[in-house]
Amino acid sequence: MTLLSMVATLGVTLDAVSAAGTPGREGVSIATPPPGAAPARPVPSATVGTVVGLGDSVPAGSACDCAPYVSLVGQSLASRQGTRVVSRNLAAAGLTTQGLLDQLADDTGDTDDEIVHADVTIITIGANDFDSASIEDDACGPGAHLACYQQDLARLRANMDAILRKVRALGKRDDSKIIVTGYWNVFMDGAVGRAQGSTYVTTSDRLTQAVNETLAASAAAAGARYVDLYTPFKGDDGTRDDTELLADDGDHPDAGGHRLIAGSILSALYDV
Numbered sequence: 001m002t003l004l005s006m007v008a009t010l011g012v013t014l015d016a017v018s019a020a021g022t023p024g025r026e027g028v029s030i031a032t033p034p035p036g037a038a039p040a041r042p043v044p045s046a047t048v049g050t051v052v053g054l055g056d057s058v059p060a061g062s063a064c065d066c067a068p069y070v071s072l073v074g075q076s077l078a079s080r081q082g083t084r085v086v087s088r089n090l091a092a093a094g095l096t097t098q099g100l101l102d103q104l105a106d107d108t109g110d111t112d113d114e115i116v117h118a119d120v121t122i123i124t125i126g127a128n129d130f131d132s133a134s135i136e137d138d139a140c141g142p143g144a145h146l147a148c149y150q151q152d153l154a155r156l157r158a159n160m161d162a163i164l165r166k167v168r169a170l171g172k173r174d175d176s177k178i179i180v181t182g183y184w185n186v187f188m189d190g191a192v193g194r195a196q197g198s199t200y201v202t203t204s205d206r207l208t209q210a211v212n213e214t215l216a217a218s219a220a221a222a223g224a225r226y227v228d229l230y231t232p233f234k235g236d237d238g239t240r241d242d243t244e245l246l247a248d249d250g251d252h253p254d255a256g257g258h259r260l261i262a263g264s265i266l267s268a269l270y271d272v
Helices: 003-008 069-081 097-105 111-116 147-170 190-194 198-222 230-234 255-270
Strands: 021-023 028-031 050-055 085-089 120-124 177-181 225-227
Touching (some): 050 069, 050 111, 069 120, 120 147, 147 177, 177 198, 198 225, 225 255
Parallel strands (some): 050 085, 050 120
Antiparallel strands (some): 028 085
16 A cells, blocks of 8 residues: 555545635635535544644645645544634744744734634644754764754753743643644655665654654643654654655655644544
8 A cells, every 4th residue: 555545544534625725814724614514523522613833844834735734634623523613824934943932922923812712733843953964973873872963852852841831821721732743754754865875864763753752752741742743654663665745855745745644633633
C-alpha cells in the first residue's frame, strides 16, 4: 500500500473537506456542514466551534497550494458535528519558539483574543530553533550525542513550557484542548534529504527524535495532547520513504501530507 492510499484509508476520515470550507476574513476559514449532514462518529466531549493554529511554515501551508491541516481539521469537525466551525490560522513561515512567545506577548495583535475563543488550539513549532548549517560539524553528529544542539534543545523546552502556560491561561474553558504536534524531520527529508548525504540524514533524524521527545515532555507537563507525526510519515521503524508526502522542497508537507497530519490530529481529538 502506498503512503497516499494509507492517507485515504485512515481510521479518521476527512469528511467533505473540499466542500465544507467557506472563505472568511484573512487567515480564517469558516466550515459549515453539508445540507442534512449528521455526525458520522462520536464527537469530542464538547462541541468545537473554533480551531486556532499557531506555529511555523508547516501549519501555515508553505510550499503547498492546498488547504493546510488547521483548515482541514475545522472542516472535518464541521461535517462530523453538523455545526459551523471557524478555523483561524495564525501560523507564520520562519517562526521560532521565541517568535511565537513574542507573538503571544504582542498586545497590538489579535493572537490572544483568538486563543481566548478557541475550543482547540493546534501548535506546531520548534524546527526553526535549529540551524542546519551546523549539521556536518563533528560536534553535532550522533556520535557526539548532538552536543552542538544541546543548548538549543534546552531553550526549546523552556520556550515551549512558557508557550503552553500562556495558551493554557488564555483558554476560555477548562476543557479547551491544546494539541502539540511533533515533526517527521526538522530539516529536509525524503529524496531531497537523502541527496544531502548520509551524515545529513542520520543527524537530522537523530535531532528530530530529540526535538519530538522535548515537545512531548513539555506537552505532558502542561496537560496538552502530543500528536506524533514521525510515525505516520516514517513508519514504525522510521525507515519509510515519505517523499510522496512532501512538497518539492523536501521540507514541507504537500496536500497528502496535510491530510495525513489532519487525520492524526483528529485521531487525538476523538481518542480513536
